[in-house]
Amino acid sequence: MAGGIGSRLWPLSTPEMPKQFIDVLGTGKSLIRLTMERFLPVCKPEHFWVVTSERYVATVKEHLPEVPDEQILAEPEPRNTAPCIAYASWKIRAKYPDANIVVTPSDALVLDHEVFTDAISKALAATENSDAIVTVGITPTRPETGYGYIHTAEPTPGKVVKVLEFKEKPDRATAEKYLADGAYLWNAGIFVWNVRTITSELRAHAPQIAGVMDALAPSFYTDREAAEVRTHFAECEKISIDYAVMEKSPHIHTVACNPRWSDLGSWGALKEHIPADADGNAVVAVGPGGSDVRLFDCSGCIVHTDGTRTVVLQGLKDSIVSLRNGNLLICKLSEEQHIKEYSTPRN
Amino acid sequence: MAGGIGSRLWPLSTPEMPKQFIDVLGTGKSLIRLTMERFLPVCKPEHFWVVTSERYVATVKEHLPEVPDEQILAEPEPRNTAPCIAYASWKIRAKYPDANIVVTPSDALVLDHEVFTDAISKALAATENSDAIVTVGITPTRPETGYGYIHTAEPTPGKVVKVLEFKEKPDRATAEKYLADGAYLWNAGIFVWNVRTITSELRAHAPQIAGVMDALAPSFYTDREAAEVRTHFAECEKISIDYAVMEKSPHIHTVACNPRWSDLGSWGALKEHIPADADGNAVVAVGPGGSDVRLFDCSGCIVHTDGTRTVVLQGLKDSIVSLRNGNLLICKLSEEQHIKEYSTPRN
Numbered sequence: 001m002a003g004g005i006g007s008r009l010w011p012l013s014t015p016e017m018p019k020q021f022i023d024v025l026g027t028g029k030s031l032i033r034l035t036m037e038r039f040l041p042v043c044k045p046e047h048f049w050v051v052t053s054e055r056y057v058a059t060v061k062e063h064l065p066e067v068p069d070e071q072i073l074a075e076p077e078p079r080n081t082a083p084c085i086a087y088a089s090w091k092i093r094a095k096y097p098d099a100n101i102v103v104t105p106s107d108a109l110v111l112d113h114e115v116f117t118d119a120i121s122k123a124l125a126a127t128e129n130s131d132a133i134v135t136v137g138i139t140p141t142r143p144e145t146g147y148g149y150i151h152t153a154e155p156t157p158g159k160v161v162k163v164l165e166f167k168e169k170p171d172r173a174t175a176e177k178y179l180a181d182g183a184y185l186w187n188a189g190i191f192v193w194n195v196r197t198i199t200s201e202l203r204a205h206a207p208q209i210a211g212v213m214d215a216l217a218p219s220f221y222t223d224r225e226a227a228e229v230r231t232h233f234a235e236c237e238k239i240s241i242d243y244a245v246m247e248k249s250p251h252i253h254t255v256a257c258n259p260r261w262s263d264l265g266s267w268g269a270l271k272e273h274i275p276a277d278a279d280g281n282a283v284v285a286v287g288p289g290g291s292d293v294r295l296f297d298c299s300g301c302i303v304h305t306d307g308t309r310t311v312v313l314q315g316l317k318d319s320i321v322s323l324r325n326g327n328l329l330i331c332k333l334s335e336e337q338h339i340k341e342y343s344t345p346r347n
Numbered sequence: 348m349a350g351g352i353g354s355r356l357w358p359l360s361t362p363e364m365p366k367q368f369i370d371v372l373g374t375g376k377s378l379i380r381l382t383m384e385r386f387l388p389v390c391k392p393e394h395f396w397v398v399t400s401e402r403y404v405a406t407v408k409e410h411l412p413e414v415p416d417e418q419i420l421a422e423p424e425p426r427n428t429a430p431c432i433a434y435a436s437w438k439i440r441a442k443y444p445d446a447n448i449v450v451t452p453s454d455a456l457v458l459d460h461e462v463f464t465d466a467i468s469k470a471l472a473a474t475e476n477s478d479a480i481v482t483v484g485i486t487p488t489r490p491e492t493g494y495g496y497i498h499t500a501e502p503t504p505g506k507v508v509k510v511l512e513f514k515e516k517p518d519r520a521t522a523e524k525y526l527a528d529g530a531y532l533w534n535a536g537i538f539v540w541n542v543r544t545i546t547s548e549l550r551a552h553a554p555q556i557a558g559v560m561d562a563l564a565p566s567f568y569t570d571r572e573a574a575e576v577r578t579h580f581a582e583c584e585k586i587s588i589d590y591a592v593m594e595k596s597p598h599i600h601t602v603a604c605n606p607r608w609s610d611l612g613s614w615g616a617l618k619e620h621i622p623a624d625a626d627g628n629a630v631v632a633v634g635p636g637g638s639d640v641r642l643f644d645c646s647g648c649i650v651h652t653d654g655t656r657t658v659v660l661q662g663l664k665d666s667i668v669s670l671r672n673g674n675l676l677i678c679k680l681s682e683e684q685h686i687k688e689y690s691t692p693r694n
Contacts, residue, residue, distance in 0.1 A: 011657065296689055297682075309673035310358070312689045314682055319662070323675055326656035330668065330677060335644075335661055342643055342659045 001085075002032055002052040002060060002106040003078055008266050008336070010343040011327030012304055020107035021059050024264060024304075025273060026284035031264070032063050032106040039102065041117045042124060049092060050106070051075060051084045054230075070221060076230045082202070082244035083209055083236035085191075087229070089198045090213040091220050099195040100128050103241075108188065109262045109273055116259035118158055123192035123255050126160040133201065134160055134192040135246065137185025137254040138261045143175035146265060148187040148242075155183055155256045163252040166242065185256050188263070191241070197251070206244040209236045267320045267336050271302040285311075291323075302333070348432075349379055349399040349407060349453040350425055355613050355683070357690040358674030359651050367454035368406050371611060371651075372620060373631035378611070379410050379453040386449065388464045389471060396439060397453070398422060398431045401577075417568060423577045429549070429591035430556055430583035432538075434576070436545045437560040438567050446542040447475050450588075455535065456609045456620055463606035465505055470539035470602050473507040480548065481507055481539040482593065484532025484601040485608045490522035493612060495534040495589075502530055502603045510599040513589065532603050535610070538588070544598070553591040556583045614667045614683050618649040632658075638670075649680070 006019030013019035020032040036048060045066035052060050054074040061072065073087055085103055092099050102120060110116045123134035137150045139157065149167040166187065170178060178184035203210040212235050219228040246252055262269050274282035279299040285291040291305040300318040305311055307323055320336060322329045331339060353366030360366035367379040383395060392413035399407050401421040408419065420434055432450055439446050449467060457463045470481035484497045486504065496514040513534065517525060525531035550557040559582050566575040593599055611617050621629035626646040632638040638652040647665040652658055654670055667683060669676045678686060
């Protein structure tokens with residue numbers, strides 16, 4: 001899934017070039033590229049499928065040239081994750097009726113690939129010949145209020161077990177209770193299932209979306225597909241896969257793991273994954289040459305620039321400084337929940 | 348005089364494009380353009396002369412297309428103001444042996460043109476048929492420690508009077524004494540004299556420089572001038588006109604005026620001349636379209652951008668934010684004396 005616009009990381013992430021296509025960490029690779037490479041141990045390059053917005057199709061091809069054109073699916077408009085997953089699932093099923101599928105966001109970070117691959121492999125083994133739905137559960141390391149949680153009776157790492165309940169993003173006190181309890185995992189939004197399972201689950205719990213897909217299916221892999229999708233995709237109910245299926249199906253499982261995962265959903269989350277200097281400043285200067293970033297009397301800052309010139313920062317504490325494509329953000333980390341509002345054009 | 352590099356206003360002013368060529372105030376005109384236009388009431392366009400660095404000759408022509416090519420004088424290297432003024436004076440004298448001259452920096456601001464023109468006219472009248480040297484004295488409005496002062500017994504506005512003494516930049520207590528006393532004026536570095544006077548004063552007090560100019564003079568207005576100047580100009584002693592002439596000559600006068608002048612020599616000085624919002628923030632967004640600058644919880648800041656994108660600033664107090672040609676400065680106004688050091692490349 002590569003259709004998001006990542007508005008909380010503005011100006012690093014913009015609707016023109018969202019987070020998944022950006023070298024957020026200064027590694028020389030975009031997050032979508034890192035995501036594809038992370039799954040290569042369990043999936044051949046020709047078996048990757050990407051659902052994205054029409055406007056990002058060319059960008060996806062640049063970042064993932066191995067993915068066949070017909071496996072880059074263009075949404076004419078965002079309808080949340082259920083229609084996105086339905087489109088990919090119906091199209092995959094037409095060619096691979098027994099496909100075992102991992103659905104993943106393309107803009108998250110995983111540092112421990114071995115642990116992650118082990119969990120994904122366990123989940124794939126569990127879904128290959130069953131109607132299990134497995135959602136990856138991340139063993140929490142702090143009382144995070146920015147993620148949804150998965151409640152399970154048996155949070156044993158690497159073991160596929162039943163989910164008791166999904167929990168919305170908690171308040172701080174509840175998050176601390178979850179962390180202490182040990183039976184709650186972060187919901188990473190990574191799902192594993194067989195194509196037979198997800199199509200029949202969508203048919204059962206989201207029949208309107210299934211109906212649109214059944215009508216579109218005869219056009220798949222033909223010259224008519226793009227036009228048909230452009231005309232009818234927007235008829236799908238706008239609903240997340242969590243509401244449409246995960247909270248309704250009785251087949252939901254999880255596999256706990258601690259692969260040092262982050263959704264990189266905020267500047268604060270990003271800061272945790274960039275090495276800091278002695279004063280706690282995390283600096284990423286991307287692009288050819290990179291900027292000459294000079295800090296004086298600064299502490300606890302995250303600085304992200306894409307320029308090739310000189311950046312002088314003096315006297316900033318616990319702040320975000322991001323300079324990208326000529327856009328500039330300076331903001332206290334404590335106020336980062338307002339960035340979307342700050343950066344939205346006023347009328 | 349248009350050879351300075353204005354390092355205290357980095358990154359607005361850089362060696363590649365210093366302050367005098369910049370639309371510092373967001374008026375649509377550079378400071379050198381504003382300077383020329385300010386003198387049009389007393390000087391025809393074809394009688395302007397500019398001394399600048401070789402590297403800025405093309406830029407001067409862009410900003411002042413009315414000035415004849417042979418009146419844009421290129422210094423092969425900076426030797427301070429005495430050789431700069433000598434070169435222009437010797438060259439002017441060769442063509443206009445009775446010229447009455449105003450020497451002025453090209454990067455200062457004057458808001459009250461009528462008062463200024465009156466003072467300049469008085470000075471020109473005083474020097475036309477005498478050997479008077481008149482330096483413009485600005486009636487101080489605050490105990491400024493960043494300027495030199497002129498001591499006179501008769502600081503009457505608009506009257507050309509004798510100077511008692513020049514004073515270096517004072518400390519705060521001395522500046523307050525000067526302000527209270529009333530007999531001290533700011534030295535704006537603007538000089539008025541007849542070409543006969545300044546050439547003979549230089550010959551008397553800076554004979555080494557006069558000797559270089561005498562040797563160069565036969566090449567003036569010929570094909571050899573550029574090559575001769577490039578070879579010999581650097582032989583001149585590196586000295587300011589203040590030390591070379593003003594402090595030695597017995598003919599020094601001043602004319603007091605309060606034309607709301609500023610040397611715009613620092614971000615703090617610049618901030619005083621840009622209208623502020625209710626929170627004391629002064630914002631200049633130059634260039635086609637200008638940036639969309641949005642301030643949240645900011646006060647007492649000066650913001651100067653040349654971009655056409657979005658700039659979001661949150662939580663900054665009494666700070667400088669300047670984004671120009673991809674260079675970025677964020678600095679407390681109280682630390683601005685360190686900007687030159689901050690912005691100098693490290694080895």
